[in-house]
Amino acid sequence: MNMMSEGAWFGMMSIPVAIVAVLIALLALVATIYFRRPVEGHSHKADVSSISGRQSPSADEIERSTIIVIPDISGYTDYFQHSRFSLRHAQYVIGELLEAINQSAGDRLTVCRPEGDALLFYAVLEGVDHPSGYWSDAIKDILKGYYLRRQELVLENVCACQACSRIETLELKVIVHTGSIMQTMVAGYHMLAGIPVIVANRLLKNSVPSSRYVLVSGDAAPVVELDLGEAAELTEKVDGIGPVRIHAHMFDTSELKTEAPLLTGSKAVKQVCDLCRKVSGNLKDVPGIGL
Numbered sequence: 001m002n003m004m005s006e007g008a009w010f011g012m013m014s015i016p017v018a019i020v021a022v023l024i025a026l027l028a029l030v031a032t033i034y035f036r037r038p039v040e041g042h043s044h045k046a047d048v049s050s051i052s053g054r055q056s057p058s059a060d061e062i063e064r065s066t067i068i069v070i071p072d073i074s075g076y077t078d079y080f081q082h083s084r085f086s087l088r089h090a091q092y093v094i095g096e097l098l099e100a101i102n103q104s105a106g107d108r109l110t111v112c113r114p115e116g117d118a119l120l121f122y123a124v125l126e127g128v129d130h131p132s133g134y135w136s137d138a139i140k141d142i143l144k145g146y147y148l149r150r151q152e153l154v155l156e157n158v159c160a161c162q163a164c165s166r167i168e169t170l171e172l173k174v175i176v177h178t179g180s181i182m183q184t185m186v187a188g189y190h191m192l193a194g195i196p197v198i199v200a201n202r203l204l205k206n207s208v209p210s211s212r213y214v215l216v217s218g219d220a221a222p223v224v225e226l227d228l229g230e231a232a233e234l235t236e237k238v239d240g241i242g243p244v245r246i247h248a249h250m251f252d253t254s255e256l257k258t259e260a261p262l263l264t265g266s267k268a269v270k271q272v273c274d275l276c277r278k279v280s281g282n283l284k285d286v287p288g289i290g291l
């Protein structure tokens with residue numbers, strides 16, 4: 001599992017200049033050491049496991065009205081199948097996108113757990129009076145953060161491997177549901193328990209004919225009041241639960257009014273940094289280096 005087997009170590013770069021490749025390899029070694037250091041505050045972490053979430057409230061095992069938000073990267077399985085020779089780069093890209101989602105949620109939502117291609121967020125609604133548009137803005141901020149970072153990753157990229165050339169195929173869907181949920185501890189881990197959690201997870205499989213949408217359940221719709229795209233009212237048959245009414249908001253990314261990535265003037269530097277992170281990941285797979 002390395003770039004050699006893909007036969008594209010040098011061919012992957014759009015600037016086929018040997019001296020540049022040697023320079024980048026040296027920079028990669030430096031970057032490997034640099035990016036393995038503990039990092040304070042927000043950074044572009046290159047691993048899905050870096051999503052640790054904010055401090056979770058203590059588990060009080062009392063059912064409370066709660067909102068569940070699950071951003072899920074569409075096309076994840078297909079992405080990894082096409083990227084098996086560049087797994088490190090695929091992991092890097094997915095990690096960056098999940099981190100962007102996590103940062104965009106801010107303090108409004110708490111991460112319960114990362115699940116490969118998704119994050120499960122929640123927030124207690126009971127006893128909290130949010131202003132109008134609070135949750136609609138939170139959902140749209142997550143979408144903006146995701147698509148802005150995806151755009152940056154495309155612009156920064158100079159690698160032509162399967163993972164890096166398919167970044168734009170990764171879309172985002174978001175499931176939103178509300179209900180009475182209990183926070184509990186299982187085997188030392190903070191867990192959410194309740195039928196609404198099961199419903200939210202099972203709604204990830206639905207009949208919405210798109211890979212980019214926000215699915216708001218009938219229960220969550222009055223809370224969220226999402227102002228995005230055109231909402232189609234559908235009824236999903238959820239396994240073991242029965243029919244669940246949903247609103248599917250299919251939207252165009254232009255509706256998000258995402259600000260342009262700040263790459264002007266420093267694009268070359270960003271590209272070198274991006275490549276260094278990816279190459280340093282590949283060096284970990286090289287016998288004898290294994291950094």
Ligand SMILES: [Zn+2]
Pocket residue numbers: 086089159160161162163164165278
């Ligand atoms: Zn790549």
